[in-house]
Amino acid sequence: MRVAVPKEIKNHEYRVALTPTGARELAARGHDVSVQASAGEGAGFSDADYEAAGARIEADVEALWQGAELVLKVKEPQPGEVARLTPQHTLFTYLHLAAEETLTRGLMKSGATCIAYETLTDARGGLPLLAPMSTVAGRMAVQAGAHSLEKAQGGAGVLLPGVPGVAPANVTVIGGGVVGENAARMALGLGADVTILDKSLERLEVLDDRYQGRIKTVYSTADALDSAARESDMVIGAVLIPGAAAPKLITREMLGHMKPGSVLVDVAIDQGGCFETSKPTTHAEPTYIVDGIVHYCVANMPGAVARTSTQGLTNATLPFVLALADKGWKQALSDDAHFLPGLNVHAGQVTYQAVADAFGLDSVDPASVVR
Ligand SMILES: NC(=O)C1=CN([C@@H]2O[C@H](COP(=O)(O)OP(=O)(O)OC[C@H]3O[C@@H](n4cnc5c(N)ncnc54)[C@H](O)[C@@H]3O)[C@@H](O)[C@H]2O)C=CC1
Numbered sequence: 364m365r366v367a368v369p370k371e372i373k374n375h376e377y378r379v380a381l382t383p384t385g386a387r388e389l390a391a392r393g394h395d396v397s398v399q400a401s402a403g404e405g406a407g408f409s410d411a412d413y414e415a416a417g418a419r420i421e422a423d424v425e426a427l428w429q430g431a432e433l434v435l436k437v438k439e440p441q442p443g444e445v446a447r448l449t450p451q452h453t454l455f456t457y458l459h460l461a462a463e464e465t466l467t468r469g470l471m472k473s474g475a476t477c478i479a480y481e482t483l484t485d486a487r488g489g490l491p492l493l494a495p496m497s498t499v500a501g502r503m504a505v506q507a508g509a510h511s512l513e514k515a516q517g518g519a520g521v522l523l524p525g526v527p528g529v530a531p532a533n534v535t536v537i538g539g540g541v542v543g544e545n546a547a548r549m550a551l552g553l554g555a556d557v558t559i560l561d562k563s564l565e566r567l568e569v570l571d572d573r574y575q576g577r578i579k580t581v582y583s584t585a586d587a588l589d590s591a592a593r594e595s596d597m598v599i600g601a602v603l604i605p606g607a608a609a610p611k612l613i614t615r616e617m618l619g620h621m622k623p624g625s626v627l628v629d630v631a632i633d634q635g636g637c638f639e640t641s642k643p644t645t646h647a648e649p650t651y652i653v654d655g656i657v658h659y660c661v662a663n664m665p666g667a668v669a670r671t672s673t674q675g676l677t678n679a680t681l682p683f684v685l686a687l688a689d690k691g692w693k694q695a696l697s698d699d700a701h702f703l704p705g706l707n708v709h710a711g712q713v714t715y716q717a718v719a720d721a722f723g724l725d726s727v728d729p730a731s732v733v734r
């Protein structure tokens with residue numbers, strides 16, 4: 364199969380969808396791998412590294428897309444990329460469509476087959492292609508939040524661990540999944556007083572057992588969110604309802620009850636964000652202030668640590684990439700019930716219920732299109 368790897372063009376996005384190690388695996392199976400010139404540079408992989416792995420370097424981006432059957436990306440296609448998609452393409456990337464109506468409609472119009480990393484499932488109920496980047500973003504959230512708490516960034520001037528005689532900061536994490544647990548671990552390691560809120564008692568039991576009370580667990584209710592807003596120096600938003608828009612859990616009104624200079628880190632921003640006042644930001648300008656509260660809402664956090672993230676991402680995506688290249692999308696998805704929910708858009712129709720629901724569109728059962 365003709366596989367293309369474009370250079371990412373989102374603001375400060377330095378990841379690439381395939382490492383040279385991944386390219387070698389594809390080339391060894393007889394696939395024709397084209398990588399856009401300098402696509403791996405931000406992650407520390409040179410064109411020569413890809414050539415040594417058996418890939419071809421393509422300087423002409425138009426030719427790269429036109430020649431491709433399978434396009435591997437990291438971030439959702441930007442407007443110029445949507446315009447390049449045609450029915451011949453299978454696109455495999457993060458899409459987060461429930462937060463992006465224009466993109467959803469653009470992908471429908473393209474006629475392409477669009478498979479999202481973030482909606483694939485696994486046998487344990489997890490999201491195996493979201494998990495590696497959620498791990499990165501969760502770990503980064505506390506770094507970003509700690510920096511935002513500094514006075515020069517508009518923060519309250521609070522140091523997470525405190526000092527002897529001065530209490531540590533209160534960090535609340537809403538959503539105790541992959542992002543949430545990793546954020547909580549980092550905050551704990553830095554000496555903060557950490558609480559996780561989740562709607563899943565099962566998940567809270569796992570966390571309680573794992574951290575033996577060093578991280579407090581609280582069932583997520585309106586009351587618990589209210590207390591979290593009043594008492595926290597940093598709140599990290601890490602909820603997910605797979606494929607759907609995030610619920611707004613901290614309202615604008617609640618900002619008025621927060622300590623001035625406290626920080627909201629909305630990791631769930633790629634699904635629309637879980638704070639009413641969140642709007643997507645970029646690494647170039649990651650924060651803004653509303654009612655005295657610092658907001659950090661970068662939608663591609665792992666892009667800033669591109670070397671680590673690119674390797675983590677390819678490790679997770681590679682088996683699925685190989686299946687797509689070896690068998691074609693139809694057979695690969697029909698052979699694997701956990702791969703099938705990755706299909707979000709095909710031939711002009713939405714094939715993921717939560718995305719269709721977000722925009723009042725009709726959806727088609729993905730099983731019916733792979734038959
Ligand atoms: N901004 C960025 O760069 C990145 C963002 N993300 C995003 O982070 C979010 C979280 O991802 P994961 O941790 O992998 O998801 P996950 O599925 O592992 O965890 C989500 C947790 O939220 C909980 N939850 C759902 N509704 C809740 C509510 N009302 N109150 C409290 N908890 C609730 C669930 O029970 C679950 O435990 C997703 O939107 C994901 O796309 C992930 C990676 C990078």
Ligand SMILES: CC(=O)C(=O)O
Pocket residue numbers: 457493496497633662663664665666
């Ligand atoms: C998950 C995601 O959107 C990211 O890694 O950028």
Ligand SMILES: [Mg+2]
Pocket residue numbers: 457459633662663664
């Ligand atoms: Mg994102």
